Amino acid sequence: MDIATRVYNHKWQIDPIVRSLIDTDFYKLLMCQSVFRNSPDTRVEFSLINRSKKVRLADLIDEGELREQLDHIRSLSLSRGESTWLRGNTFYGKRQMFRPDFMEWFENLRLPPYHLEKIDGQYELTFEGSWPEVMLWEIPALAVLMELRGRAVLNRMGRFELQVLYARAMTKLWEKVEHLRRVPNLKIADFGTRRRHSFLWQDWCVQAMQEGLGDRFIGTSNCLIAMRREVEAIGTNAHELPMVYAALAENDAALAKAPYQVLADWHEEHDGNLRIILPDTYGTEGFLKRAPDWLAGWTGIRIDSGDPAAGAETAIQWWKDRGEDPTQKLVIFSDGLDVAQIESLAAQFAGRVRVSFGWGTLLTNDFRGLAEDDALAPFSLVCKAVSANGRPTVKLSDNPEKAMGPSAEIERYKRVFGVGEQERMEVVV
Amino acid sequence: MDIATRVYNHKWQIDPIVRSLIDTDFYKLLMCQSVFRNSPDTRVEFSLINRSKKVRLADLIDEGELREQLDHIRSLSLSRGESTWLRGNTFYGKRQMFRPDFMEWFENLRLPPYHLEKIDGQYELTFEGSWPEVMLWEIPALAVLMELRGRAVLNRMGRFELQVLYARAMTKLWEKVEHLRRVPNLKIADFGTRRRHSFLWQDWCVQAMQEGLGDRFIGTSNCLIAMRREVEAIGTNAHELPMVYAALAENDAALAKAPYQVLADWHEEHDGNLRIILPDTYGTEGFLKRAPDWLAGWTGIRIDSGDPAAGAETAIQWWKDRGEDPTQKLVIFSDGLDVAQIESLAAQFAGRVRVSFGWGTLLTNDFRGLAEDDALAPFSLVCKAVSANGRPTVKLSDNPEKAMGPSAEIERYKRVFGVGEQERMEVVV
Numbered sequence: 022m023d024i025a026t027r028v029y030n031h032k033w034q035i036d037p038i039v040r041s042l043i044d045t046d047f048y049k050l051l052m053c054q055s056v057f058r059n060s061p062d063t064r065v066e067f068s069l070i071n072r073s074k075k076v077r078l079a080d081l082i083d084e085g086e087l088r089e090q091l092d093h094i095r096s097l098s099l100s101r102g103e104s105t106w107l108r109g110n111t112f113y114g115k116r117q118m119f120r121p122d123f124m125e126w127f128e129n130l131r132l133p134p135y136h137l138e139k140i141d142g143q144y145e146l147t148f149e150g151s152w153p154e155v156m157l158w159e160i161p162a163l164a165v166l167m168e169l170r171g172r173a174v175l176n177r178m179g180r181f182e183l184q185v186l187y188a189r190a191m192t193k194l195w196e197k198v199e200h201l202r203r204v205p206n207l208k209i210a211d212f213g214t215r216r217r218h219s220f221l222w223q224d225w226c227v228q229a230m231q232e233g234l235g236d237r238f239i240g241t242s243n244c245l246i247a248m249r250r251e252v253e254a255i256g257t258n259a260h261e262l263p264m265v266y267a268a269l270a271e272n273d274a275a276l277a278k279a280p281y282q283v284l285a286d287w288h289e290e291h292d293g294n295l296r297i298i299l300p301d302t303y304g305t306e307g308f309l310k311r312a313p314d315w316l317a318g319w320t321g322i323r324i325d326s327g328d329p330a331a332g333a334e335t336a337i338q339w340w341k342d343r344g345e346d347p348t349q350k351l352v353i354f355s356d357g358l359d360v361a362q363i364e365s366l367a368a369q370f371a372g373r374v375r376v377s378f379g380w381g382t383l384l385t386n387d388f389r390g391l392a393e394d395d396a397l398a399p400f401s402l403v404c405k406a407v408s409a410n411g412r413p414t415v416k417l418s419d420n421p422e423k424a425m426g427p428s429a430e431i432e433r434y435k436r437v438f439g440v441g442e443q444e445r446m447e448v449v450v
Numbered sequence: 451m452d453i454a455t456r457v458y459n460h461k462w463q464i465d466p467i468v469r470s471l472i473d474t475d476f477y478k479l480l481m482c483q484s485v486f487r488n489s490p491d492t493r494v495e496f497s498l499i500n501r502s503k504k505v506r507l508a509d510l511i512d513e514g515e516l517r518e519q520l521d522h523i524r525s526l527s528l529s530r531g532e533s534t535w536l537r538g539n540t541f542y543g544k545r546q547m548f549r550p551d552f553m554e555w556f557e558n559l560r561l562p563p564y565h566l567e568k569i570d571g572q573y574e575l576t577f578e579g580s581w582p583e584v585m586l587w588e589i590p591a592l593a594v595l596m597e598l599r600g601r602a603v604l605n606r607m608g609r610f611e612l613q614v615l616y617a618r619a620m621t622k623l624w625e626k627v628e629h630l631r632r633v634p635n636l637k638i639a640d641f642g643t644r645r646r647h648s649f650l651w652q653d654w655c656v657q658a659m660q661e662g663l664g665d666r667f668i669g670t671s672n673c674l675i676a677m678r679r680e681v682e683a684i685g686t687n688a689h690e691l692p693m694v695y696a697a698l699a700e701n702d703a704a705l706a707k708a709p710y711q712v713l714a715d716w717h718e719e720h721d722g723n724l725r726i727i728l729p730d731t732y733g734t735e736g737f738l739k740r741a742p743d744w745l746a747g748w749t750g751i752r753i754d755s756g757d758p759a760a761g762a763e764t765a766i767q768w769w770k771d772r773g774e775d776p777t778q779k780l781v782i783f784s785d786g787l788d789v790a791q792i793e794s795l796a797a798q799f800a801g802r803v804r805v806s807f808g809w810g811t812l813l814t815n816d817f818r819g820l821a822e823d824d825a826l827a828p829f830s831l832v833c834k835a836v837s838a839n840g841r842p843t844v845k846l847s848d849n850p851e852k853a854m855g856p857s858a859e860i861e862r863y864k865r866v867f868g869v870g871e872q873e874r875m876e877v878v879v
Contacts, residue, residue: 023452181661185624188617195614232610 024221025184037093038161038168038220042130043103043244045160046214048256050107050244051295054123055262057153059286065155065265068407069146069162070425072448073400077142082169084139090165091135094158099128106248113294132158152409156261159404163215166402167386171218174396189391190218194226194384197360198233204367208377209234210255211241212355213385216399216450223385227252230384239377255379257297257323258287261406264302264416268409273437281313288315297353298322301419304440305332309339317343321351321375327419328444329354329362330369337374347374355379357450359387382450399450420446453650454613466522467590467597467649471559472532472673474589475643477685479536479673480724483552484691486582488715494584494694497836498575498591499854501877502829506571511598513568519594520564523587528557535677542723561587581838585690588833592644595831596815600647603825618820619647623655623813626789627662633796637806638663639684640670641784642814645828645879652814656681659813668806684808686726686752687716690835693731693845697838702866710742717744726782727751730848733869734761738768746772750780750804756848757873758783758791759798766803776803784808786879788816811879828879849875 043050056063071078099107104124112118119127133150135158144166148158175183201207211230217223227246230238240253247254263280270276280302288296296319300308305327317340324332333354337347352374354366363378370376388397405425406414415426415434421443424431434440472479485492500507528536533553541547548556562579564587573595577587604612630636640659646652656675659667669682676683692709699705709731717725725748729737734756746769753761762783766776781803783795792807799805817826834854835843844855844863850872853860863869 179661181624181658185620188620188624191614191617192621195610195617229610232608 024219024225025180025187038090038165039094039097040220041103041245042097042099042127042132042157043107043248044164044214044220044246045157045244046212046242046256047112047244047247047254048242048259049157049160050119050127051256051291052258052262053127053153053156054119055258055286055290056156057123057126058120058290060152060265063152063265063269064150064410065152065406066408067148067155067158067162067404069144069166070403070405071143071400072403072422074143076170076400078166078170079139079142079144081173082144082166083173084137084144087144087165087169088137090169091137091162094161094165095132095134098131103245103248104128107244110248110254112254115293126153130154130157132161135162146404147407152265156406159261160215162404163402164217164220167216167399168219171388171397174392178392186388186391186397190222190388191225191229193387193391194229195233197384197387198229200360201234201237201363204237204364205371207234207237207363207367208239208375209237209363210239210253210377210379211243211246211384212255212379212381214241214243215404216382216402217385218388218397218399224250226385242379257291257295258283258299260299260302260325260416260418262287263299264406264414265409267303267434268406268412268414273433276434276437277311280308281316284316284319288319294320294351296320297351299325300336301326301332301417303415303417303434303438304443305335305419307439309335312339314343317345321353323353323355323379325356325418326423327356327446329356329366332419333366333370333374333376348372349375351375351377353377353379355381357382357448359383386450401448401450417443419443420448422446422448453648453654454609454616467519467594468523468526469649470532470674471526471528471556471561471586472536472677473593473643473649473675474586474673475641475671475685476541476673476676476683477671477688478586478589479548479556480685480720481687481691482556482582482585483548484687484715484719485585486552486555487549487719489581489694492581492694492698493579493839494581494835495837496577496584496587496833498573498595498831498833500572500829500831502831503572505599505829507595507599508568508571508573510602511573511595512602513566513573516573516594516598517566519598520566520591523590523594524561524563527560532674532677533557536673539677539683541683544722555582559583559586561590564591575833576836581694581835585835588690589644591833592831593646593649596645596828597648600817600826603821607821615817615820615826619651619817620654620658622816622820623658624662626813626816627658629789630663630666630792633793634800636663636666636792636796637668637804638666638792639668639682639806639808640672640675640813641684641808641810643670643672644833645811645831646814647817647826647828653679655814671808686720686724687712687728689728689731689754689845689847691716692728693843694835694838696732696863697835697841697843702862705863705866706740709737710745713745713748717748723749723780725749726780728754729765730755730761730846732844732846732863732867733872734764734848736868738764741768743772746774750782752782752784752808754785754847755852756785756875758785758795761848762795762799762803762805777801778804780804780806782806782808784810786811786877788812815879830877830879846872848872849877851875851877 133154136147138145148155240255242256262283266279270279322336333352340347382399386399415430562583565576567574577584669684671685691712695708699708751765762781769776811828815828844859
C-alpha cells in the first residue's frame with residue numbers, strides 16, 4: 022500500500038472514510054450489548070465537542086463533503102464476514118462474547134439520523150435516539166471529522182510533498198517503536214481509532230507495531246483492523262455508562278450509587294480481563310474510597326485523566342487497603358500517552374503492579390510539526406452523551422479541563438461525589 | 451510506485467537491474483558515436499576498479515546473481531521505441547544528433563562478453579573488444595554492482611524496516627531539494643546513474659527534482675529516464691576519449707597532442723553547449739596553458755577533480771587571458787557534489803561565469819547513515835579503459851588519489867604534461 026499515492030488519488034473521487042460498521046472501537050460494541058440488554062429504551066443525545074476552539078472546523082471542512090461522509094455511514098450495515106467474525110471469534114479468551122439476540126439486532130442496524138449546523142466557525146453535530154443506536158455514532162463521527170480536516174490540508178499539497186509527508190510520519194513512528202522495543206515487559210495496544218489521521222494510516226501503524234514489537238503489541242481497539250490483521254480486539258468500558266446512569270438518577274442518593282450500579286451490571290456480564298474499573302468519571306479518590314468490596318476483586322483500573330503516576334499510586338494503595346495484592350492487578354494507562362511517558366510509567370511501576378498501555382492519538386495521528394502552521398497536528402475533539410431521557414449528563418474526571426455539563430449540575434455532582442480542588446492539566450489530545 | 455514494496459518483492463523473483471540499453475548516460479552514446487566514426491577498430495579493455503577496498507564486493511554479492519544480471523544485459527537490444535526516440539528527439543537543440551549509420555549499428559548491437567573472477571574479496575570484472583562496443587558496458591556494470599550490493603543489505607531487512615529506510619531517504623532528499631530551491635539562478639542536472647542506489651530510486655530522485663525545482667532542474671544524464679519523464683538528456687564527453695587517444699600515441703610528442711586531438715575531433719562533430727572542455731585528464735593547468743586558441747572559443751569547462759573553486763578560478767583566468775568574456779562562458783561542476791558545496795560554489799561564482807551542476811552519487815545514492823554499519827553508503831567504484839590496442843592507459847586528473855595506470859607510465863605522463871605537485875583530496879564517491 023502506497024499511502025501517499027492513495028491520498029493523492031483521493032483528490033479526484035469520493036473516497037469514504039468509514040467503510041464498515043465495525044471500523045469502530047471494540048469497547049463500543051461491548052458497551053452497546055450491555056446497553057441493549059439493560060437500557061434499550063433510554064433516549065440519549067450525543068454531541069460533537071471541539072475542545073480546541075482555535076481549530077475552526079467549519080472553515081476547514083466543506084459541509085457538503087461532511088454530509089456525504091456521514092450519509093455514507095448511514096448506508097452501512099454489518100457485512101456477512103463481519104457478523105461471522107463477531108459471532109465466531111474469541112474475545113478476551115471467551116467464545117460467543119456477543120449474544121445471538123444482540124447480533125441479530127446489530128445485523129439489522131442502520132445508524133440513526135444526524136443533525137448538522139454551522140455555528141461560529143464550528144460544526145454543531147448531534148445525534149438523538151435510542152442509546153444503543155446513537156452511541157455507535159461516536160467513533161465514526163470523530164474519525165470522519167479528523168480525517169476530513171486532514172484531507173483539507175493534504176489537498177493543497179503536491180504529490181512529492183505528500184510522499185515526503187508520509188515518509189516523515191513513518192520515520193517518526195518507527196523511531197517511537199524502536200524506543201518502545203527497549204522497554205522491559207511492555208504490553209501496549211492501539212487505542213487510536215477516534216482521532217486517527219486516517220484509516221490507512223492507522224492500519225499502517227498497527228502493522229508497524231506488529232512488526233516492531235511482536236507480542237509486546239497486544240492488539241487494537243479497532244475491530245475492523247483486528248479482524249483483518251488477525252490481532253486481538255481490545256477494550257472494556259467507558260465514561261458514557263456512568264454518565265448516562267448518573268443522569269437518570271432520580272435524586273442525590275441514587276446519583277451517588279449510579280457509578281457502582283454500572284459496574285454491578287458489568288460484573289454480571291463479564292469476568293477476567295474485562296473487569297476493568299474506570300474510576301475517574303466523578304473523581305477517582307472518592308470513587309475508590311466509597312467502592313464496595315467486590316470491586317476490589319476486579320482485575321484492574323484504567324487511568325484516563327489526571328496525573329497518571331498519581332492515579333496508579335492511588336490504585337495500588339487502595340488495593341493494599343482492601344487486602345488485595347497489587348502485583349496481581351492491572352493498571353491500564355490510556356490518557357494522551359506518548360513514548361517518553363510510557364517509558365517512565367513502565368519504569369516507575371515495574372514489579373509493583375501489572376501495567377499495560379492504550380496508546381491513542383499520538384500513535385495514530387502524530388503529524389505534529391509535519392505541515393505548515395502545524396495544520397495536521399491532532400486536536401482535542403470528542404463526541405459525548407450530553408443528555409439522557411432529557412436530563413443533562415455530567416463528567417468531572419480528574420482534570421477540570423476535561424469536565425463537561427451545565428455548571429449547576431457540575432457543582433451538584435462535585436458535592437454529591439465529594440470532589441474538592443483538582444489539578445488543572447493541559448489537554449493536548 | 452511504492453519502492454519499499456517493490457524492493458521487498460525482489461526477494462522472491464529475479465528482477466533485472468538494467469532493463470534497457472539506453473539505461474545509461476547520454477554522454478556514453480555521444481562518445482560512442484564519435485568513436486564509431488573515428489576509431490571503430492581500436493581494441494580496448496575496460497576494467498572495474500573498486501577504490502573503496504574495505505567494501506569487499508565478492509563477499510557481499512553472490513557470483514551467480516552477478517552473472518545473471520550481466521547475462522541479462524547481454525540479452526538486451528535497442529527497442530523500437532528507444533530507437534525512435536534517439537532518432538527523432540531533439541538533443542541540445544539539434545535534431546538527428548545520432549546519424550543513421552550509427553543508429554543502424556546500435557540497433558543491431560549486443561554487448562560483448564565479460565570476464566569475471568573473484569580475487570581476494572573483490573571481483574575482477576573486465577570487458578575486451580572493439581571500443582564502441584566495450585565502452586557501453588561501463589554504466590550498466592557499475593549500476594549492477596552498486597545495486598546488487600544494496601540488495602544484499604536490503605534482503606536482510608523486514609518489510610517495515612524497508613518502508614522506514616525509504617521514508618528516511620525520501621525525507622533526506624526532499625530536504626536537500628528544499629535547500630536547493632533557495633539557490634538563486636540554479637541550473638542542475640542528475641548525473642547519478644552509475645552509482646545510483648537503484649533504478650527506481652534514481653527515477654524517484656528525478657521526479658523529486660522536477661517537482662521541487664521546476665525549470666532549475668535542467669535534465670538527467672540517464673537516457674531512459676529522460677525519455678520516460680520527458681526531460682532533457684544531459685552530457686558531453688568524458689576522460690576515456692583522451693585516455694585512449696593518449697595510449698595510442700606513438701611517442702611523447704604525439705602524446706602531448708593527444709588531448710587536443712580529441713577535442714579537435716569533437717569540434718568537427720558538435721557545437722554550442724556540447725563544446726565543453728574536460729581539462730583535467732592530465733592536469734588542468736598545463737592543459738589550458740598549452741591549449742590552441744580555438745579551444746578558448748568553446749562554450750565551457752567541466753570541473754571533475756581537484757578543488758572545484760580553484761578549478762573554476764583557473765578557467766576564468768584562462769578565458770580572460772585569451773580575450774574571452776567569462777560571463778558568457780559556462781562552468782559545469784560534477785565532482786562528488788552535495789548541497790553545501792553547490793550552495794557555496796553558486797554564491798562564489800554568481801555573476802562571474804555561468805554555472806551549472808552535474809549532481810551524481812549524493813543525489814541518487816545518499817543512503818549514508820540509513821543502515822546498520824553504514825552498509826548502504828555509496829563508495830568509489832569506477833569502470834575505466836585500462837588499455838587500448840594493448841597499451842596501458844593513464845589518468846592523472848587534478849587529484850593524485852584519482853590517478854590510475856602503471857607507475858612508470860604515470861611518471862612519463864607527468865613529465866610530458868608538466869604536472870608537478872598536486873594536492874591530495876579524499877575521494878568519497
